[in-house]
Amino acid sequence: MAKIEQLELNAQRERLNADVKKMVEKYRSIFEWDVPDIDQALADRLIVAAIRQALDNIENALPGPAPT
Known part of the structure; x- marks a missing residue:
């Protein structure tokens, strides 16, 4: 049986994605304000990569082992 934390995350997953x-x-x-002729697809990929790196930094700072 799934742990309560996993059940709650599953219930909130759509909201988290949004x-x-x-x-x-x-x-x-913000990029568009600073760069008038922005490549939107590239900007989105760079932003997602930065968010991913930020999440990795946060995860690495958490105490205890990673969830399985």
Whole structure:
């Protein structure tokens, strides 16, 4: 049986995805202010990579072993 934490995450997964998408859109709009002829696809990929790196940094700073 799944742990309660996993069940709660599953219940919130759609909301989490929507929040991350909004974060990408937020930073894309900041890029657009600074770079008028922006390559939107490239900007999105760079933003996603930066978010992924930030998540890795946060995960590495957490105490205890990674979940399985």
